[in-house]
Amino acid sequence: MRRHELTDRERELLAPLIPRAATGRPRVSDRQVINGMVYKIRTGISWRDLPERYGPWKTVYTRFRCYALDGVFTDALQHLQAQADTVGYIDWLVQIDSTVVRAHQHAAATGRKGAPLADEPDDHALGRSRGGLTTKIHLACDSKGRPLAVLVTPGQRHDSICALPLLERIRVPRTGPGRPRCRPDQVIADKAYSSRGFRAYLRKRGIAHTIPEKTDQRRHRRNRGQRGGRPPSFDRDIYRQRNIVERCFNRLKGIRGIATRYAKTAVSYESAVTIAPFLLWARSV
Incomplete structure (x- = not known):
């Protein structure tokens, strides 16, 4: 085994x-090709x-695209999660957060001939701000x-908008029926996720949450008096444990292919981001 390859x-x-x-x-053998994918990322x-x-390289790239479109890496990640959940190795105190990744200039050349892919968003999950793509x-x-x-979303997308789609992506299969x-069991998030709609969604599903209240929301609630309702618990x-998700981002961004986006399509980049969690889970299962 060489450096940057699968154990x-x-x-x-x-x-x-x-x-x-x-x-x-x-x-070409699967191990040889997958080692090439991991080395590249x-x-x-x-x-x-x-x-x-x-x-x-065309063989490695073609097979990577096939695996990405078929969701092979997502299935592999869920398989490891299912094994860990069977033995009670998953603590369902979940932290959510986001991080912004700069896109390389090669990722901006997304012009393609023919019909667009069904799973590929029109914006290719690229956003433009003062810092660029x-x-x-x-x-x-x-x-x-x-x-x-x-x-994976464009860089300017607000966290509160993506909170529901993110939680709905949590699907840990059962090994049995x-x-x-x-x-x-509980969700920990920062002030960016402090919205009445998101709190109502969590209460409807019976999910406890620890989210600090924004200053303007607190002031608006107090100005309304009794109509403002009680402050959220x-x-x-518990909120001090939110640093865990920050440390997780640090480990993910230690991988160069994730810290900077080089992939042209959102499907390819999200598959690359999914490989890294698989490696983190493989070391702990």
Whole structure:
């Protein structure tokens, strides 16, 4: 095993989930190709610059796109989560937050001929601000700093708008009969998620939450007197655990292909972001 490649343990966990071709010519081994994908994402190099030991770069890229469109990496991540949840290894005290990623100039060349992909957004999850092109990664993780769900949006998209779609992406399958686990026990978030609509959504689903109230919301509630209602409950001791999601972002951004977006399409970049949580889970399961 070389640097920036899968370990034997990670390979054992991923191997049963990789689709295999039933017919056709013998192809480059799955481990060789997947090592090329991981090497590319961890180093941030161009596909054309992949070392020859991983086979033709077109083969690695084509198979990566097929896996991305088929949701192979998402299924692999959920498979590890299901194993951890079966033995009670997931603490459902969930933290949510987001981080902004600068997009490289190569990611802006998204012009494509032919019909657009069904799963690809029209804006390719690219937003423009004074800092240039950016993409935002929304993350939900457990109390051990392991990602449960990932959502990629344009950089200017507000956190409160993406809170509901992010939580709805949490789907931990059961190893036996039963529906996937989708509801956390409690959610911890910062002031960006302090909205009446989001709090009402959490109460409707029976999810406890620890979210600080914004200053203007507190002032508006006090000005209304009795009509303003009671202040939302807030536990400072529980809120101190929110640094876990920040540390999770630090580990993800240690991967160069995630810290800077080089992928042209949102599907490819989100698949790259999903590979990193798989590696984090593989080390802890």
